[in-house]
Amino acid sequence: MPVRRPLPILLSVLACLLALVAVPASAASSLTVAQAIAGQSGTGTVLGYIVGEPTATSTVRFGDFTGDTALAIADSRTESSTARMLYVQLTSSYRSAFGLLSNPSLIGRQLTVTGTLTAYFSHPGLKSPSAMSLGTTPTPAPTPSGSTDAYYATAAGKSGASLKAALHTIISTGVTKLSYDAVWDALKVTDQDPANSSNVILVYSGLSRAKSLNGGDTGDWNREHVWAKSHGDFGTAAGPGTDLHHLRPEDVTVNALRDNKDFDTGGSAVSGAAGNYTDADSWEPRNAVKGDVARMIFYMAVRYEGDDGWPDLEVDDSVTNGTDPYLGRLSKLLTWNAQDPPDTFEKNRNQVIYASYQHNRNPFIDHPEWVSAIFGS
Ligand SMILES: [Ca+2]
Ligand SMILES: [Ca+2]
Ligand SMILES: [Ca+2]
Incomplete structure (x- = not known):
């Protein structure tokens, strides 16, 4: 009998070795979203980016989320076509950690999920997940440089009034307007502290504050209209008063002082x-x-030209504009645009607004040189 003992020991050692090599092997064999859509059978592990919340066969919400029960993932974090998305069912144990109503900041994050590849919402899907994890670090947004040439194609070679007119059409086409209530959740994503995903960065004070402290009390943060909404008196109906390109988190007290x-x-x-x-x-x-x-103010002047029921907002060199639809001081804003060029936080914010919420861009973040081309040097 003793002579037979080495065999089971050898087998268990072999099994351990196989288990060790099996981990990287299975990670390497993750499916892309395109592969998972094409192969709707059996169990699979899929790697993709969280892009939205599916609510029907060909409807995905990119913001203003309504639930924690499903995710749409895609091979590109900027995907907008539901045909290139896989719908992932979130069973109860995954909802609090992965649902977009509870975690809107997961938009754009990389997700690895294992489950049954089968139709969900009558759409290619993955159901009954057995494992789900986020990428260890958020993948940076694509650099707008180069990739936005197509977006700005009709502005190429223009300057002055014709550049302004071309950009107005580009950034006013196909825009999704948010409700003022939806702005809260959107700011928790667009202005997330890169060093602490539970916090937002307050625009003027630069402080990092808990997302959960949104509200109207002392110590809370609220929605600062960088283009003060009384300048044109546009209020908070869906339009300029809810345009994320100039709305930023700020401390309630500091906001009131501004x-x-x-x-x-x-x-x-x-x-x-x-x-x-x-x-x-x-x-x-x-x-x-x-x-x-400065770039937020110049965006507003180009986006709102008085042709869509909203006032024509314009920049001038005054600091006594009161409730007129003007904001100053132009000469300082020109200087500030030149001395403080767009950084990673500002570029990422522009990309998130474009990809996940409004589907329009601030041209002056992509092309700061267009500020002087339109508004003078
Ligand atoms: Ca204007
Ligand atoms: Ca002054
Ligand atoms: Ca800056």
Whole structure:
């Protein structure tokens, strides 16, 4: 009998070795979303990007999520065609960690999921998941450079009024307008702190604050209209008052101090927002967002031209615009655009708004040189 003992020991050692090599082998054999759509049978592991929440056979919500029971994943984080998405069922044990209503910031994250490849919502799908995990680090958004040439094709070679007109048409076509309520969840994604996914960055103060502290009380953050909404009196109906390109999280108290002031240099230091200054008629943002503020204002002037029921917003060199649909001071905004070029946070924000929410871009983040081409040097 003792002579037979080495065999089971050898077998178990072999089994352990096989188990070790099987881990990388199965990871390497993950299916793409295209492969999973083409092969709807058996069990499979699929790697893709979370792009939205499916609600019907050919309907996917890219924002303003309504539930935690399903995800749409795709091979491209900017995919907009449901034909190239796989619908993933979230059974109860996965909903709190992976559902988009509870976790809107998962948009754009890489997901690896194992389950049964079968129709869901009468659409290629994956049901009854047995394993699900996020990529260890968020994959950076694609660099707009080069990839947006097609988007701006009709603006090529233009300047001045004709460039402004071409950009107005481009950024006003096919736009999804959010409700003011949906802006809360969107800002939790567009302005997420890159170092802490539970927080947002407050635009003027630069502080990192818990997403869960959105509200109207002291210590909360709320929705700052960088183009003050009284300048044109456009309110918060779906339109300029809910346009994510100029809405940013800010501390409730700091937001109230900025009020509806035009932008200019000078004044006294703002308590609670280091690097910001204000006086009776103007606000100077901190250096790191001076260019961001300028590009948001220039975007609004081009996006809203008075042709769609909203006022024609324009930039001027005044700081006493009151409720007129103007915002200043142009000369400072031109300088700020030049001295603070777009950084990774600002570019990522533009891409997320384009890919997941409004489906339009801020041209001045992709092409800061177009500011002087339209608004003067
Ligand atoms: Ca002033
Ligand atoms: Ca900046
Ligand atoms: Ca305008």
